[in-house]
Amino acid sequence: MAEATRRTRTLLTVVALTFLLGSLVLPLPDTAAAAETPRRGGILLAAIGADPPSLDPHQESTFANIQLVAPLYSTLLQFDPLDSSKIIGDAGTEWKTSPDGLTVTVKVRQDIKFHDGSKLTAADVKASYDKLVFPPKGVKSIRKAHFAAVKAIEAPDASTVVFKLKHPSAAFVSNLASPWNVIFPKKYLDKDPNYFKTNVVGSGPFKFKDYTRGATFEGERNPDYFVKGRPYLDGYKFFISPETAVRSAAVRSGRAYIEFRGLPMSEVEAIKRQLGDKVTVQEAPTPGWWAVSFNHKVKPFDDVRVRKALTLAIDRYTMGKVLFPLTGLKNVGGLVRPGTEWAMSQAELEKLPGFGRDMDKNRAEAKKLLAEAGFPNGLKFVMANRNVKLPYQDFAVYFIQEWRKIGVEATNRPLETAAWFDAGRVSRNFETMVDPHVDFMDEPDLTLVDFISTSPLTNWSQVSDPQLDDLYDRQSRTLDKAERKKLVNEFEKIVFEKAYFAQGLWWVRNIVHWSKVKNWKAAPSHYSNQKLQDVWLAED
Amino acid sequence: MRTYILKRLLLVVPTLLGVAAIVFLIMRVIPGDVALLILGGDDGGGQIDQAQLDALRKQLGLDQPLIVQFGTWLWGVLQFDFGKSLWTGQPVTEELLIRLPVSLQLALMATLVSVIIAIPLGMLAAVRQDTWVDYLVRVVSIGGLAIPGFWVGILCILFLVIVFGWGPPLEFTPPWVDPWANFSMMVWPVVTVGYRYSAVTTRMTRSTVLEVLREDYIRTAWAKGLRERVVVIRHALKNAMLPVITLIGTEFAFLIGGLVVTETVFTLNGIGRFVVDAVAHRDYPVVQALVFLIAFSFVIVNLLVDLTYAWFDPRIRYR
Numbered sequence: 001m002a003e004a005t006r007r008t009r010t011l012l013t014v015v016a017l018t019f020l021l022g023s024l025v026l027p028l029p030d031t032a033a034a035a036e037t038p039r040r041g042g043i044l045l046a047a048i049g050a051d052p053p054s055l056d057p058h059q060e061s062t063f064a065n066i067q068l069v070a071p072l073y074s075t076l077l078q079f080d081p082l083d084s085s086k087i088i089g090d091a092g093t094e095w096k097t098s099p100d101g102l103t104v105t106v107k108v109r110q111d112i113k114f115h116d117g118s119k120l121t122a123a124d125v126k127a128s129y130d131k132l133v134f135p136p137k138g139v140k141s142i143r144k145a146h147f148a149a150v151k152a153i154e155a156p157d158a159s160t161v162v163f164k165l166k167h168p169s170a171a172f173v174s175n176l177a178s179p180w181n182v183i184f185p186k187k188y189l190d191k192d193p194n195y196f197k198t199n200v201v202g203s204g205p206f207k208f209k210d211y212t213r214g215a216t217f218e219g220e221r222n223p224d225y226f227v228k229g230r231p232y233l234d235g236y237k238f239f240i241s242p243e244t245a246v247r248s249a250a251v252r253s254g255r256a257y258i259e260f261r262g263l264p265m266s267e268v269e270a271i272k273r274q275l276g277d278k279v280t281v282q283e284a285p286t287p288g289w290w291a292v293s294f295n296h297k298v299k300p301f302d303d304v305r306v307r308k309a310l311t312l313a314i315d316r317y318t319m320g321k322v323l324f325p326l327t328g329l330k331n332v333g334g335l336v337r338p339g340t341e342w343a344m345s346q347a348e349l350e351k352l353p354g355f356g357r358d359m360d361k362n363r364a365e366a367k368k369l370l371a372e373a374g375f376p377n378g379l380k381f382v383m384a385n386r387n388v389k390l391p392y393q394d395f396a397v398y399f400i401q402e403w404r405k406i407g408v409e410a411t412n413r414p415l416e417t418a419a420w421f422d423a424g425r426v427s428r429n430f431e432t433m434v435d436p437h438v439d440f441m442d443e444p445d446l447t448l449v450d451f452i453s454t455s456p457l458t459n460w461s462q463v464s465d466p467q468l469d470d471l472y473d474r475q476s477r478t479l480d481k482a483e484r485k486k487l488v489n490e491f492e493k494i495v496f497e498k499a500y501f502a503q504g505l506w507w508v509r510n511i512v513h514w515s516k517v518k519n520w521k522a523a524p525s526h527y528s529n530q531k532l533q534d535v536w537l538a539e540d
Numbered sequence: 541m542r543t544y545i546l547k548r549l550l551l552v553v554p555t556l557l558g559v560a561a562i563v564f565l566i567m568r569v570i571p572g573d574v575a576l577l578i579l580g581g582d583d584g585g586g587q588i589d590q591a592q593l594d595a596l597r598k599q600l601g602l603d604q605p606l607i608v609q610f611g612t613w614l615w616g617v618l619q620f621d622f623g624k625s626l627w628t629g630q631p632v633t634e635e636l637l638i639r640l641p642v643s644l645q646l647a648l649m650a651t652l653v654s655v656i657i658a659i660p661l662g663m664l665a666a667v668r669q670d671t672w673v674d675y676l677v678r679v680v681s682i683g684g685l686a687i688p689g690f691w692v693g694i695l696c697i698l699f700l701v702i703v704f705g706w707g708p709p710l711e712f713t714p715p716w717v718d719p720w721a722n723f724s725m726m727v728w729p730v731v732t733v734g735y736r737y738s739a740v741t742t743r744m745t746r747s748t749v750l751e752v753l754r755e756d757y758i759r760t761a762w763a764k765g766l767r768e769r770v771v772v773i774r775h776a777l778k779n780a781m782l783p784v785i786t787l788i789g790t791e792f793a794f795l796i797g798g799l800v801v802t803e804t805v806f807t808l809n810g811i812g813r814f815v816v817d818a819v820a821h822r823d824y825p826v827v828q829a830l831v832f833l834i835a836f837s838f839v840i841v842n843l844l845v846d847l848t849y850a851w852f853d854p855r856i857r858y859r
Contacts, residue, residue: 047710051817053578053627061581140596142579145589197629213628213638214809214817216711239710241807242817246710249697250807253707274702418572418822421580427571438582457588 036518042537044236044517047247047256051214051240054197057180058132061142063526066179067260068217068238070530071231072115073182073202076106076125076161077173079441081534084523087177091120091203092161095176101168101479106161106176112226114185115200115207122155127186129153129163131193139193145455146175146445149477168477170484171445178440179528205231205533214240225533232519232536244390251279251512257537258513261526264390265325268512277515284509284522287337287447288438290329290395292383292502293424293460298431305373307499309366310432311354313406319398320505327391329505334492335451337506337524340442341481344489352496354503366406378407384423384430387414392434395504424460435460438507440527444488445476451495463500516540545843552839559835560617560828564610567824574626574822575600600626613828622829627821632829635814642712643810646729646802647795653734654741655788659777661738662745662784667772669750677742684739693732693805700728710807729806733799737791744787748780755779782849789845790838797834 052065057073060066077095080086089095092106112120133150135141149169154162165172175181182202188195200208205227206219220235239256241247248267250256252274263271271279294301294310301307316332324330334349336342349355356362370378383400386392396412403410410432415423423429439446449455452472453464468491475487495501511522516538523529575596579588597603601612616623622632665677701707708728713721752758753776761771800812811830818826 050582053821054629061579063582137595138599140579140592140599142581142588144592194629212809213630213635214813215807239807240809241710241804242813243804243807245694246697246805246807249701249707250710253701253705255707255710274705416572417820418574418577419570420572421576422572425576425580429571455589457590457593 038232038519038534038536039538040232040536041234044233044258044532044535044537045256046236046238047250047259048217048238048240049242049244049247049259049261055200055211056194056196057182058128059140059142059194059197061180063261064240066527067530068211069182069200069202070179071204071206071219071236071532072200072208073184073204074112074120075177075179075182076108077177078179078531079177079523079528081523081529081531082521084441084521084525084528087173091125091183092176095173097173097479101477102165104163104165104172104176106163108159108161109226110159112203113224114203115222116185118185118187120183120185120203121158122161123158124186125161125183126153126155127189128181128183129161131184131189132181136193143175143178143180145449146171146178168479170476170479171443174441174443179530180440205531206233206236209235216240227533230533232534233532236532251514254514257517258511258520260511260530262328262509262511265328265510268510271512275514279512280515280517282509282511282513282522284511284524285331285337285339286438286507286509286524286526287440287442288436288507288525289333290391290434290436290504290507292399292504293433293435294499294501295428295430295432296462296464296500297428300373300375300379301431303373304498305369306375306379307502308353309369309373309406310403310408311496311499311502312362312366312369313408314354314399314402314502314504315359315362316355316503316505317357319402323391323394323398323505324508327394328508328510329391329395330508331506333506334489334503335447335495336444336488336492337442342442342444342485342488344492348489352493353499354496363406370406370408378409380409381411381431382413383410383432383434384413384415384420385434386420387416391507392436396434399502399504425457428462433460435501438525440525442524444484444491448472448475448488448491451491451500461501463495465494465498465500468494545847548839548843548846552836555839556832556835557614560614560832561610563828563831564606564613564824567819567822567827568606570822572822573597573602574824575602577821578627602626609824613825617832622832623825625818625823625826627818627823627826632825635826636811636829636833639809639811639814641714642808643796643799643803643812645715646726646733646799646808646810647792649726649730650733650737650795651788651792653730654736654738654791657734657738658741659745659784662742663749663772663777665742665746666749666753667768674746677746681739681742684736685743687736688801689732689736690801690805692735693729693802696728696732697805708806712807712809725806725808729799729802729808732806733795733802737795740791741784741787745780745784748783749776752776752780785848786845789841789848793834793838793841796837797830 048064048067050064052060052062052068054060055069057066057069074091076092077087078090080088091109091112093109095106097104108122108125114120130153132141132143133147135144149165149167149172150163151166152164184196185201188201205222205225207222209218209220211217217238218235221231247259248263251259252271268281272281294307296302320330320332331338334344383396385396400410400412424433437447437450450458451463452469471487471491475484478484478487509522509526518536518538520535575593579593613623624631625635661677665674668674697707709721709725712725715722758771758776761775797811797815799810800816803810803813815830
């Protein structure tokens, strides 16, 4: 009996070893590889939280516009869909900046057709950028300020576009890769520069199919797309719903495969719990912060001691841990996204007021500063806020409870969006205000502008500091990256030393999507990587 | 009767004008403007300057004196032109026509469901007053009044999704295109809204039937030995219906523009959601047109309710 058992064991061992060795030597049925072979076909279903005011990306600044229409257009350059730190060509094949930094020349592909069958040429690029940089009367251009350095745009031949600049601009090439700066056919712009507010004629991987305001937006495959074999999808369809719980339920039930902007962590976790491996979660640190602005024209916020005390009181490191599961706000950083090429080191950051880790010391200093400023028993004020739960209200609650520890009593005053914008930008009817800033890329020009005196509508705190204005201009014109980084960090140090505002946390997007959505990488910004040309759907 | 209808219709004009003027002023008093919202971006990232802001305000006509803005709008309305949305640039009438059928269908179906539930239950509770049937009906109707509609809606969706992995469709399909798809989408919002409104109507039916059952002529009917069914349905119910009809009418009129939460929760692209979006965007022409429409539907429904009175109660005669 023992002999038979031994024989059986030996036989089983031999069989197992043979199978194991065989599996190493012989090619396995290539299930993993097969699963990753792009599959053509299918409609990508997505949920989105809002309707765009218009379809023209040149004239809008909401995710609700760009997520819907980005797949319909080409841009001159683009951020690499799989590595957003790299700029690659789209309609433009190569680009060159002259040694003096005053001329940028871009070569345009000659095999691109618009969806109406006409050919895309440098003249269309020039017309589109003319509209952006020098908008005609009655046409707004949200991104005009990004191209303040442009003197003239020329199209010497069908395949060349030349941008002449008034002064070197470090951000210029990155702006050419902006998802918002799409290329329109010139002939329609000539007739009506507002044509694309309600119409779509692009050259992107998808063609416009249908749009029912407040309900759905659809695109279908462009069979003549200039990238051979793309797109993989037959089309895409967005369902518009302003209610977060509904969008979450839509993803959970498979009515939508993805919500590109990002759902609250609680929803993401609930979906993951229910669907397991059927869904994938992508975390993407975003070029966007939530902070508190002080109204420098209102006492006592004109006093640097008060402002510094208020920023010193905030334990940002604990805040990241507490708020991330609730809101997606997570990372501690300065005025440029932590971890990027522009960010100062952690050690440098921790030397600045409010970023040190010793909270007992910070709070003691804050109390001392308040006493010196004439508030030994603390002070009371109102913090205006947007009446949006995520992340605004939770963010305010954290600040208020931290301030309480130094004897400061702040009241959260939620305002609906229009009133909040009005108070922050126009009437300046606030003492302190929750003030976020979200961009489409990591670019100091875009974020530092919030503190320069020549841009009052973005400068909610009304900071007026000639040193900052000068530094802003200098960093903006410096093409040497190392030198520019130095200037940017110098700018940051002034903002934090003088406590011009109280930085909060940097946002991290959490995108949950069905795992069958392949080859889509969440970019840092929810405005970017929405062209969908490489995305494909695996079978259920 | 004809004179009465004519008078009522003529009264519609000053009513609507008054509503329009009040809404126009309220919208202008609250802070915030559409130009700032368009240029500002979702989270404050939009880079704008004063010149751009001023140019957009001018383009939208917001730089004009209020009286001129109101006059221009009113002149348009007299020509059945509600203007263009400041937010989208699209004609308001066009935008309205996309959304009106959705709200109308929901309001009609919800009213129907509420009537089907409420009248028999209310009547039963009255006839069986202070029995377990009455208590049960009262509990159910108090539940309908106390539980917020949006909560019931979200619970419905979550229950379906969590238990069955099924969520209601996200896209509205008109019933004449695909009745089943339409039913799949409408059934839960109709049940949610219908239940809530049936609660109000049940309570009203119960109390009015109870009141009528105490009348002398009902006592006479009992004394004559009529059967319960005859007494209750033929004698009591018809006379108890007047306040109930008023309630059903005003509920219906309210539902056309008042289903904000339900429409949001169930992704229904209706008038309620539209009005809230328009207020949030400070889209004055849209808000004015919608309030105009909602006020108009109230007036018309009230008129229809008054006319129905005559059918139910022959004592009422309008001259």
